[in-house]
Structures are given as structure tokens and as C-alpha cells.
Amino acid sequence: MSTPSYSLLNNATGEKLDLPAIGGTLGPVGLDVGKVYDKTGVFTYDPGFSSTCSTKSAITYIDGDQGILLYRGYPVAQLAEHCSFLEVAYLILNGELPKGQELQNFDSSIRKHTMINENLNRFFEGFNYDAHPMAMLTGVVGSLSAFYHDTTNNKDPRHREIFAHRMIAKIPTIAAAAYKKYYGQPFMYPQNHLDYCSNLLHMMFAVPAEPYHVNPIAAKALDILFTLHADHEQNASTSTVRMAGSTGTNPYAAIAAGIAALWGPSHGGANEAVLTMLDEIGDVKNVQGFMDKVKDKNSGVRLMGFGHRVYKNFDPRATIIREQCHKVLQALKVDDPKLELAMKLEEIALSDDYFKARKLYPNVDFYSGIIYKALGIPVNMFTPMFAVARTVGWVAHWIEMVSDPAMRIARPRQVYTGAAERTVSPIAQR
Structure with a gap:
């Protein structure tokens, strides 16, 4: 070219x-x-x-001005409409959508890796009763490197594949265990007859005392959310995985580093911040006053869930998730006043010259928190859900990086602004 x-x-x-x-x-x-x-x-x-x-990559393309997001060349809206999350995961990992037998083999491989070592389960006992699930997720995923050090030869394609399948399979089990630990409930083992998202919901919400049946509407909504969150180019957490992985570290440790980066409120924690903001607004009649404060730079009030570092147009994922949000609330018969608040915020932002001039359009975090809440997922589990989905992208980027013969350790430089060279004086003369 x-x-x-x-x-x-x-x-x-x-x-x-x-x-x-x-x-x-x-x-x-x-x-x-x-x-x-x-x-x-x-x-x-x-x-x-x-x-x-920072790199060349064939996985995801974003045009922020036009509001375009492609996974391996496919528009994310088409993938969300026509494909399951595991089909999208296969695509992101392998570059092409799977054929029937390929998907069956991939699905089977993921299912057989869903359980975690019993000793790993006991790691959760060491966390305090009120530990944030993201803290547990970071620690436990990092500890996988102590269990799986036999097949982490970064140069062996088969080892890379085993790592990828293990990580994608086990992250829902670990996330669900973090949820159970936080709420003081017994862990539930994976049920491999269930699909990926149904299995996660079962591990989170089932209890030994009675049967639990996963609502297919909830599982489908989660599947779409996971597709929308599966990858997003060289964002902070993905770049962190690549930087850590560039040292040749154990890949599970690199994923743990990405989880830690995702936890930040400016990254994966943004959907938590949206729900907190809606709680603070409280009622639709308070929306206009809140938006006036947002426009006052001296008020310190921030509008969460609007605008994006990359997208200067409408976030393409937000359009899909907005429609899904309405479907879920209607199908599950959830009467959530937060949706009315969200609609009013969006209405003002899209009509007010202040917000239009700054291109503060709703992003994917704006509606995802409302859907998670409708599914019964608590606020402190929003970011772990994001981590489950984004694991696919992290793994794919790690594989792409370590497969490149030209891979180099990441080493940014700096402009030094400290003191110039000086001489140490004896302590009595200082």
C-alpha cells in the first residue's frame, strides 16, 4: 500500500x-x-x-469521528444482532467467524475449562468480607499463574491456545465466586450444559437450597453486552496487558494487570458512576437543575456516561444498548425510574447547544448499568462483568503481540523536570 x-x-x-x-x-x-x-x-x-x-493490530478498528467500531472488519451492530458472544470471541481470537463444526469445537473446549482448582477456591477465604469484587478478581486471576505454569510457553501456538481457552472459560467462574464471597453465599459450580452467559448467571444467582432457572431474556441481554464490550482497540487496560506481556511475564499475570487497570472509574468503572449519578439526581424534576450545574465549570458536577475519549460522534455501541435496555425492562416487567431519568438526561444532552458543541453523546456505559441493574446484578459487580467480556480482547491482543517476531519490551521515555545534577553534602552541612 x-x-x-x-x-x-x-x-x-x-x-x-x-x-x-x-x-x-x-x-x-x-x-x-x-x-x-x-x-x-x-x-x-x-x-x-x-x-x-503503540503497535500494529488486525483485531479492532475504530473511527471516532464517524462512530464506527469493527471487530476483524465486521460492524459491531451486525455481530450483536446475528452472532453469539462465543462466535464473536472466536472471531476476535482467530480472525474469521466460525463455521458450524469450528464453533462446536470451540464451545466444547471452553466448557471443559470452566471449573477452577479447589485450592484456588480457598483463596477467596483470605479476602475480607467487604472486599470489592474487582479486588478479588485482580488477585485471583493473578494467582492462576501459580497453577498454570506448565503450558505458558509464549512461543508455542498450542500453549497460547490453551491459555486463551482457559482464561475465557474461567473468568466467569472467578467473577461469580467473587460475587458469592461478597454476599456470603456458597459457591456454585459451573453447569456445562448451559451456554456461556446462562452459566454465569446460574453461578451468581443459584443457591443449593432450591432450583434456579436462568431467564433466557437475561442471558441474551448479557450476551449482547459482552459482545459490545469484547474489545476496544488500544484502550488503557488492553495497553496494560500488552505492556506487562511484553516483558514475557506469565500471561495470567498480564491479564490481572489489565483487570487492575479496568477498575478505574475513568475506564471500566464508569457504568458504576452513572448509577451513582442517577441516584444523586433522584427525580426527573431535578434533571434540568443538575444539567445546569454540569454546564457551570465552577460547580464541580460531572456528567457521567456521556462523551468518549475516542468517539467524537455517537458511540455505536450506545445505539444498540439503548434499544436493548428498553427490551429488557419491558420483557422483565421492570419499572425502573432510573430509565426515565436517563431518557431525560439524553433528551437534554442531544438538544442543548452546550452539550452538542462538545459532542457529549451517550456512551456504552450510560445504559449498560441500567441493564445490569434490571438483571439483578449489583453495582459493585458492573466492572467484573465488563472484565469477563473484555478478557476476550485482552487474550487476543496478548496472542497477537507475542506471536510477532518483532515484539519488543515496552519502554516509554519521559521529559525530566526534576532537579539538575547536584552534590550530596554531609548531613551536618545540610
Whole structure:
């Protein structure tokens, strides 16, 4: 693919440095600045890496201006409508949608890895009774590296596949166990006759005292949510997995690092913040006053669930999830006043020039929390649900990275702003 050429002028010497352009299938080109320091003695400076490509990837494409999200070339809306989450997981891992037998084999492999070691179950006893489920998830996933060190040869494709299937299969079991620990209920073992999302709901909500039947509407809603959250290019948690994985660390440890990054309220914790915001507003009659405070920069009030670091248009996932939100609440006969609040917030944001000028459109977090709440999932489990879905993307990016013969350890640089070199004085003279 032909790409334009660029050059950097060194003002000190008058020399030009050619910057090779790295072209992709879609989107803008990237400039290879890897030799800038060697040739000019200066660093490139990009806080937050908002204009920096850290890698080449064939997994996910985002056009934030147009509101486009593609997994392996397929629009996420089409995948959410026509495919199950496990089909999407296969696609993200392997590059193509599965055929019938391929999906059956993949599904079978995931099901046989759903149980976790009994000793791992006992790890939960060490957590305090009120430990946040994300704290448990981070710790327990990290501890998988102590159980599975025999098949983590990063250069062996079969070992990478076993790791991928294990991680995707076990993360719902671990998340459900964290839920049970928090609420003081006995752990429920996976039921491998159930599909992926039904199994998760069963492990969370079933108890030994009575039978539990998974509502297929709830399982379908969760399946769609997982599809929408499966991957999102080089976001903070995925970049964390890649950075940790670039050291050659045990892959389970790299996933644990991604879970820790996801926990942040600016990342995976945003849907928790939306529900907290709706609770604070309390009633529809308070919405306009709340939005006025949002527009007052001195008020300190923030509008959660609107706008996105990448999307400068409507988040394509939000359109799907908004429709699903209505379906779930209607089908489950949930009368949730928070939906009315959410609708009013959206109405004002989409009609008010202040929000339109800043392109503060609803994002995927805005409605997902309402759906989770309708399914009976408590607020502190919202981010673990996100982690279950995003594990697919993390694993795929880790595999893509370690499969690349040109992989290098991640090592960002900095502009040093501390004290210049100085001499240590004896303590009596300081």
C-alpha cells in the first residue's frame, strides 16, 4: 500500500529526517518516530499517548469521528444482532467467524475449562468480607499463574491456545465466586450444559437450597453486552496487558494487570458512576437543575456516561444498548425510574447547544448499568462483568503481540523536570 512520505527538520543542524509512514487497511497512517531520538537527540512528547500508535493490530478498528467500531472488519451492530458472544470471541481470537463444526469445537473446549482448582477456591477465604469484587478478581486471576505454569510457553501456538481457552472459560467462574464471597453465599459450580452467559448467571444467582432457572431474556441481554464490550482497540487496560506481556511475564499475570487497570472509574468503572449519578439526581424534576450545574465549570458536577475519549460522534455501541435496555425492562416487567431519568438526561444532552458543541453523546456505559441493574446484578459487580467480556480482547491482543517476531519490551521515555545534577553534602552541612 502506497503511503505519503514525511520528514522532520532539525532546526539546530538544518538536516531532514525521513519518517517512514506506516499505512493500515483503514484510518490514518502512523509515522515511525522510532529513530527520532537517535538521529536528533530529542524525544516525541504525547501525554496520554492520544496521538501515538503503540503497535500494529488486525483485531479492532475504530473511527471516532464517524462512530464506527469493527471487530476483524465486521460492524459491531451486525455481530450483536446475528452472532453469539462465543462466535464473536472466536472471531476476535482467530480472525474469521466460525463455521458450524469450528464453533462446536470451540464451545466444547471452553466448557471443559470452566471449573477452577479447589485450592484456588480457598483463596477467596483470605479476602475480607467487604472486599470489592474487582479486588478479588485482580488477585485471583493473578494467582492462576501459580497453577498454570506448565503450558505458558509464549512461543508455542498450542500453549497460547490453551491459555486463551482457559482464561475465557474461567473468568466467569472467578467473577461469580467473587460475587458469592461478597454476599456470603456458597459457591456454585459451573453447569456445562448451559451456554456461556446462562452459566454465569446460574453461578451468581443459584443457591443449593432450591432450583434456579436462568431467564433466557437475561442471558441474551448479557450476551449482547459482552459482545459490545469484547474489545476496544488500544484502550488503557488492553495497553496494560500488552505492556506487562511484553516483558514475557506469565500471561495470567498480564491479564490481572489489565483487570487492575479496568477498575478505574475513568475506564471500566464508569457504568458504576452513572448509577451513582442517577441516584444523586433522584427525580426527573431535578434533571434540568443538575444539567445546569454540569454546564457551570465552577460547580464541580460531572456528567457521567456521556462523551468518549475516542468517539467524537455517537458511540455505536450506545445505539444498540439503548434499544436493548428498553427490551429488557419491558420483557422483565421492570419499572425502573432510573430509565426515565436517563431518557431525560439524553433528551437534554442531544438538544442543548452546550452539550452538542462538545459532542457529549451517550456512551456504552450510560445504559449498560441500567441493564445490569434490571438483571439483578449489583453495582459493585458492573466492572467484573465488563472484565469477563473484555478478557476476550485482552487474550487476543496478548496472542497477537507475542506471536510477532518483532515484539519488543515496552519502554516509554519521559521529559525530566526534576532537579539538575547536584552534590550530596554531609548531613551536618545540610
